[in-house]
Amino acid sequence: MSKKYIDIKKIKKRILLEKIAKALIVLFVAVIPSIPIWLMYLGLIAQAFSSKVTLGIIPNGFTLKNWRFLWSTIQMGLKKYPNIWPITINSLYLALGTALLVTFVAGLAGYALSRMEFRGRTKMMEFILALHAFPSIVLLIALFVLLNKLGLYGRGFITLTGVMITKAALEAPMGAWIMKGFFDNVPWDIEWAALVDGCNRLTAWRKVILPLVLPGFAAVAVFAFLAGWAEFIMAFTFIREDRWWPLSVMIYHVIGEYKFVDWGFLAALSLFYALPTIIFFVFSQKLLLRIYVGGVKG
Amino acid sequence: MPSLKNLPRKILPWIFLAPLLFMIILFWLVPVGLTVFLSFTNVTYKNFVKFVHGVEGAFNFTLENFHKLLGGDPYIGEIAKITLIYVGSVLAINAFYSLILSISIVYLVKNEYLSTFMRVVWLLPRITPAVVYGFLWIWLISPDTGPFYQFFASLGVAPGSWLLEKPYSQILMIVVNGYVGASFGMIIYTSAIKSIPEDLIRAAKVDGASDLQIIRSIILPLLKWPMLFVISWQTLSLIASYEQILILWGSYGATKAAGTTVFAIYAWFKAFEMGEYAYGATVSLVLVAIGIVLILLYFKIFGFHKLMQPSKIEV
Numbered sequence: 001m002s003k004k005y006i007d008i009k010k011i012k013k014r015i016l017l018e019k020i021a022k023a024l025i026v027l028f029v030a031v032i033p034s035i036p037i038w039l040m041y042l043g044l045i046a047q048a049f050s051s052k053v054t055l056g057i058i059p060n061g062f063t064l065k066n067w068r069f070l071w072s073t074i075q076m077g078l079k080k081y082p083n084i085w086p087i088t089i090n091s092l093y094l095a096l097g098t099a100l101l102v103t104f105v106a107g108l109a110g111y112a113l114s115r116m117e118f119r120g121r122t123k124m125m126e127f128i129l130a131l132h133a134f135p136s137i138v139l140l141i142a143l144f145v146l147l148n149k150l151g152l153y154g155r156g157f158i159t160l161t162g163v164m165i166t167k168a169a170l171e172a173p174m175g176a177w178i179m180k181g182f183f184d185n186v187p188w189d190i191e192w193a194a195l196v197d198g199c200n201r202l203t204a205w206r207k208v209i210l211p212l213v214l215p216g217f218a219a220v221a222v223f224a225f226l227a228g229w230a231e232f233i234m235a236f237t238f239i240r241e242d243r244w245w246p247l248s249v250m251i252y253h254v255i256g257e258y259k260f261v262d263w264g265f266l267a268a269l270s271l272f273y274a275l276p277t278i279i280f281f282v283f284s285q286k287l288l289l290r291i292y293v294g295g296v297k298g
Numbered sequence: 299m300p301s302l303k304n305l306p307r308k309i310l311p312w313i314f315l316a317p318l319l320f321m322i323i324l325f326w327l328v329p330v331g332l333t334v335f336l337s338f339t340n341v342t343y344k345n346f347v348k349f350v351h352g353v354e355g356a357f358n359f360t361l362e363n364f365h366k367l368l369g370g371d372p373y374i375g376e377i378a379k380i381t382l383i384y385v386g387s388v389l390a391i392n393a394f395y396s397l398i399l400s401i402s403i404v405y406l407v408k409n410e411y412l413s414t415f416m417r418v419v420w421l422l423p424r425i426t427p428a429v430v431y432g433f434l435w436i437w438l439i440s441p442d443t444g445p446f447y448q449f450f451a452s453l454g455v456a457p458g459s460w461l462l463e464k465p466y467s468q469i470l471m472i473v474v475n476g477y478v479g480a481s482f483g484m485i486i487y488t489s490a491i492k493s494i495p496e497d498l499i500r501a502a503k504v505d506g507a508s509d510l511q512i513i514r515s516i517i518l519p520l521l522k523w524p525m526l527f528v529i530s531w532q533t534l535s536l537i538a539s540y541e542q543i544l545i546l547w548g549s550y551g552a553t554k555a556a557g558t559t560v561f562a563i564y565a566w567f568k569a570f571e572m573g574e575y576a577y578g579a580t581v582s583l584v585l586v587a588i589g590i591v592l593i594l595l596y597f598k599i600f601g602f603h604k605l606m607q608p609s610k611i612e613v
Contacts, residue, residue: 135538142329169325
């Protein structure tokens with residue numbers, strides 16, 4: 001008879017055990033392995049602003065000396081690096097150009113894929129998705145030959161522009177894919193209603209659809225900007241003149257020279273370079289995550 | 299522009315698609331063709347300039363590169379092995395580790411803010427520019443001040459250099475890329491877990507299921523497709539991902555000593571460090587071929603519609 005009653009003590013114990021088990025799982029799976037990430041970023045900030053750092057992350061004495069590259073040239077022995085500001089402008093040019101090109105191309109293509117009837121539409125979508133999945137970086141050698149053939153190699157600013165266009169082309173299929181998702185999400189009825197009410201297709205597009213897909217454009221632009229800003233391999237491989245390096249390439253070279261010598265200086269320089277990315281991410285985090293989470297749900 | 303309305307409906311879509319198609323042809327299809335073309339030639343740094351300017355007789359067609367690839371090059375076997383270990387290990391982190399990671403973060407951590415915060419932390423390695431992420435690792439493992447080095451040294455694991463001593467260097471290569479990869483799986487799984495109808499979980503709870511039981515019998519079975527997606531998608535990007543290796547090790551000599559020469563970076567070294575453009579293209583061609591075959595295979599397995607569902611974007 002007594003077996004029929006629920007043993008409260010036993011249940012409480014089970015719940016407690018489960019709570020402990022869950023806490024342990026979270027601790028060992030999600031918290032402890034994230035320690036290197038914490039160390040990295042705390043260390044980055046601590047080193048950038050202090051003259052001495054103990055245990056890697058505990059700052060000791062505030063200084064701005066590590067930021068000297070902002071107002072003077074980086075020099076190591078006889079090796080002189082170009083001034084940081086033109087290099088920053090190169091990076092901005094690369095990133096903004098990539099963002100503009102991708103947004104333009106992807107917006108047009110996304111609209112066509114989502115809204116227009118044409119032969120081979122499904123095949124085209126499959127093809128674009130396949131390109132999106134394909135690791136474009138294996139084409140680097142061929143792209144190098146191509147840039148040479150087009151006369152875009154070894155010509156400073158023109159080479160930088162070549163890298164920008166190539167980067168945009170490699171990002172464009174993904175952009176088109178995201179934009180298609182956003183256009184898909186605008187119900188036909190809305191556009192239809194606008195047309196019935198006397199808008200022509202272009203006005204309907206501008207007044208009705210555009211506001212609805214603006215987050216999509218923003219997301220594609222932010223993504224392309226960040227991709228252009230972070231671009232390393234192509235710029236590293238293709239751009240010879242240090243005057244036209246983007247920040248990524250200059251930092252790569254400076255790291256090679258200063259590691260073990262001046263961590264604080266490298267940390268400040270890296271932080272300077274990573275800052276736009278971090279700011280962008282913080283402000284558009286919701287938007288970006290929403291896209292990772294399914295695109296079409298806009 | 300009312301004139302747009304009068305354009306034949308058949309042409310309009312192609313006008314919209316034209317810029318994208320132009321880019322695809324010039325920067326995707328032509329390079330694939332060029333990769334194939336180059337691998338049948340003898341273009342090196344010696345005749346490269348002539349080749350680019352189209353001087354007649356600048357190069358010859360030859361099968362030599364393929365002979366080299368299939369037997370003449372003594373390193374290919376080792377490089378293939380390293381690539382397999384690399385892709386396999388990082389893939390395991392991406393697909394399986396990130397699975398328990400996202401279940402922990404999304405389902406076991408009930409506080410919404412804490413959960414979002416943890417996700418952002420795990421996303422950091424992915425969003426940080428590669429050069430900065432690489433630098434942070436170089437610092438973490440540096441014997442003078444790196445906390446990572448010092449922690450392991452205190453446990454008695456103190457190689458002279460994490461960068462140059464096998465197998466530490468290989469472990470490092472996997473860990474560095476694993477942290478970037480883990481967040482990809484996390485993003486996909488997180489959205490999949492969040493899309494599980496609340497009622498389903500609530501019903502199970504009413505029936506007395508514990509969280510761990512819910513994970514085992516509801517969440518895990520529903521994550522089968524996302525997991526297959528993560529594995530397929532990441533295999534493709536991993537066979538060609540060498541950015542971090544290039545940043546951390548830099549030259550062929552260093553990767554060779556460290557045992558971190560994967561296929562993709564070998565092609566890079568051959569072309570850009572040794573000027574053997576044709577042979578580099580041949581090595582790349584292997585990856586291009588693997589990529590194309592895998593994509594065709596995935597389309598067959600998943601069908602187009604399933605493939606486009608889990609994620610629209612690579613972060």
